[in-house]
Amino acid sequence: MNIGLEQYLTVxxxxxxxxxLGVVVRRNLLIMYMGLELMLNAANLxxxxxxxxxxNLDGQLMVFFIITVAAAEVAVGLALIVALYxxxxxxxxxxxxxxxx
Amino acid sequence: MEDALFxxxxxxxxxFAFLCVANPFSRNPVTSAMFLVLTMISLAGLFVLLQxxxxxxxxxxxxxxxxxxxxxxxxxxxxxxxxxxRRFNPFGIAIGGVSVxxxxxxxxxxxxxxxxxxxxxxxxxxxxxxxxxxxxxxxEYLLPFEVISVLLLVAMVGVxxxxxxxxx
Numbered sequence: 001m002n003i004g005l006e007q008y009l010t011v012x013x014x015x016x017x018x019x020x021l022g023v024v025v026r027r028n029l030l031i032m033y034m035g036l037e038l039m040l041n042a043a044n045l046x047x048x049x050x051x052x053x054x055x056n057l058d059g060q061l062m063v064f065f066i067i068t069v070a071a072a073e074v075a076v077g078l079a080l081i082v083a084l085y086x087x088x089x090x091x092x093x094x095x096x097x098x099x100x101x
Numbered sequence: 102m103e104d105a106l107f108x109x110x111x112x113x114x115x116x117f118a119f120l121c122v123a124n125p126f127s128r129n130p131v132t133s134a135m136f137l138v139l140t141m142i143s144l145a146g147l148f149v150l151l152q153x154x155x156x157x158x159x160x161x162x163x164x165x166x167x168x169x170x171x172x173x174x175x176x177x178x179x180x181x182x183x184x185x186x187r188r189f190n191p192f193g194i195a196i197g198g199v200s201v202x203x204x205x206x207x208x209x210x211x212x213x214x215x216x217x218x219x220x221x222x223x224x225x226x227x228x229x230x231x232x233x234x235x236x237x238x239x240x241e242y243l244l245p246f247e248v249i250s251v252l253l254l255v256a257m258v259g260v261x262x263x264x265x266x267x268x269x
Binding site for chain 1: 200
């Protein structure tokens with residue numbers, strides 16, 4: 001069987017599901033964050049596959065921007081987690097249930 | 102040959118991604134981070150199979166290089182032993198698993214029913230794709246490119262402010 005767009009999209013969908021599983025099931029902020037990264041990468045894979053199969057470069061440029069934004073997002077998010085940990089001594093969502101610090 | 106490589110890289114990506122978020126043998130965040138690196142590298146393999154060579158290189162440089170170092174630094178700052186003492190909530194896992202399987206089923210059946218890839222074939226890249234990408238980036242997409250540099254600056258300033266000791 002030849003590899004078509006459907007196969008790439010299926011891999012991308014499954015990768016997105018695994019990322020979502022990490023966010024929903026795990027209670028550690030860092031691992032939830034890794035789940036977010038997996039979901040972003042699933043979207044990247046789908047965009048690159050669409051771009052290459054339609055012979056259109058726009059999808060790949062979108063992926064370039066997504067990677068840049070993801071890098072900035074990781075830096076800010078991890079700094080927030082560290083600041084939160086300094087205040088509360090925990091990176092576990094079950095300990096972070098109050099709005100007030 | 103390429104079909105076999107696709108199946109190998111796809112299987113590796115999914116296996117490593119699963120082990121990253123739900124490793125049955127270890128709940129240590131460092132293990133998860135290492136499996137995340139492996140996921141990114143096998144994903145770069147899939148990008149190479151799609152002949153998006155530039156993005157494969159960027160993927161490895163940015164994710165396996167920069168993002169992972171950040172993750173590891175932060176894990177070292179936090180208490181990693183603490184995670185292993187926690188108990189799992191079986192009810193939450195069951196509900197989460199069911200909803201994720203439901204979403205996966207919806208995605209899978211949508212991809213199957215829509216016949217989105219019908220008639221589309223992967224054509225070999227003519228000439229240099231990277232050159233075309235760079236040209237588009239600096240002409241058609243010049244404004245987003247400049248905006249994203251401002252975004253990176255804002256992120257940098259924000260991170261420095263957030264990591265100050267006496268956060269107000």
